[in-house]
Amino acid sequence: MNDSPDHDPEDAAVQIRPRRKGIYALPNAITLSALFASFYAIVMAMNGRFETACIAIFSAAVLDSLDGRVARMTNTQSAFGEQMDSLADMVSFGAAPALIVYQWALKDMGKLGWIPAFVYIAGAALRLARFNVNIGVVDKRFFQGLPSPAAAALVMGLIWVVDDAGIKAATKVDWATWSAFGITLYAGLSMVTNAPFYSFKVFGGKRTVPFIVVVAIALGIAVVSLDPPRVLFALFCAYGLSGYGVYAYRKMKGKPVSVIATSTDEPDEIGLHR
Numbered sequence: 001m002n003d004s005p006d007h008d009p010e011d012a013a014v015q016i017r018p019r020r021k022g023i024y025a026l027p028n029a030i031t032l033s034a035l036f037a038s039f040y041a042i043v044m045a046m047n048g049r050f051e052t053a054c055i056a057i058f059s060a061a062v063l064d065s066l067d068g069r070v071a072r073m074t075n076t077q078s079a080f081g082e083q084m085d086s087l088a089d090m091v092s093f094g095a096a097p098a099l100i101v102y103q104w105a106l107k108d109m110g111k112l113g114w115i116p117a118f119v120y121i122a123g124a125a126l127r128l129a130r131f132n133v134n135i136g137v138v139d140k141r142f143f144q145g146l147p148s149p150a151a152a153a154l155v156m157g158l159i160w161v162v163d164d165a166g167i168k169a170a171t172k173v174d175w176a177t178w179s180a181f182g183i184t185l186y187a188g189l190s191m192v193t194n195a196p197f198y199s200f201k202v203f204g205g206k207r208t209v210p211f212i213v214v215v216a217i218a219l220g221i222a223v224v225s226l227d228p229p230r231v232l233f234a235l236f237c238a239y240g241l242s243g244y245g246v247y248a249y250r251k252m253k254g255k256p257v258s259v260i261a262t263s264t265d266e267p268d269e270i271g272l273h274r
Contacts, residue, residue: 007272024076027067031088034063038092045100053100054160058232060092061149070177086128093148094124097155098184104159105170116181120155120188124148127191139259142261143197146190146240150197155180156188157233163274164229187240189234195243196250 041056100120105112170176
């Protein structure tokens with residue numbers, strides 16, 4: 001038996017000990033900031049400040065788009081961060097918008113008003129769960145169903161536009177109440193469809209883009225600044241319909257409409273396993 005220090009059993013135990021999974025501060029701090037923004041939005045809605053609530057949800061969406069990118073740029077991805085981000089998204093783009101739109105327009109409809117609010121929050125939960133389990137087999141260029149931040153932006157955009165027009169009590173205006181009913185129901189159901197919505201991830205990676213794209217982004221920011229409520233609402237309405245347009249176009253051309261890859265051997269699914 002060799003008792004030399006080079007073969008110390010305690011050293012061997014230290015060497016084979018599994019690496020502890022770390023919790024990284026920066027990306028999780030951004031996630032927590034998004035979570036606080038959604039909590040703040042709910043509090044503002046309870047106090048009748050719906051414009052501030054809408055801005056807070058849009059801020060949460062911006063922060064949500066940053067945490068994953070920051071984690072990848074700093075090489076601080078972790079399983080904890082993924083779970084934290086998913087739970088925060090459920091609050092920011094599921095529970096918070098449903099509660100805000102219910103408080104803003106649906107509460108005086110009685111139990112009828114529960115329907116779109118619950119369909120929305122259930123759709124957000126199902127969409128996030130499906131996203132987590134299908135993340136490895138979905139074409140990176142598309143989302144399967146309307147992404148929850150876009151669904152939240154669609155609902156919050158309506159509230160912001162109507163509130164900005166001077167209608168503070170939507171429960172007293174029939175067209176505003178039924179508009180909220182319809183758009184909330186549409187957003188909730190769209191999250192669980194199979195319609196392919198473009199992900200824009202081609203601009204979020206390491207690929208270079210033409211200079212004109214940067215100019216277009218700058219012009220887009222300038223246009224949004226002219227009238228943020230209406231411009232943002234119009235943009236998200238267009239995006240909220242785009243998935244069905246892509247679905248119909250693919251169907252007419254005889255192309256596959258699913259963004260899920262079930263095999264690595266099918267020619268139509270080349271590139272989906274990435």
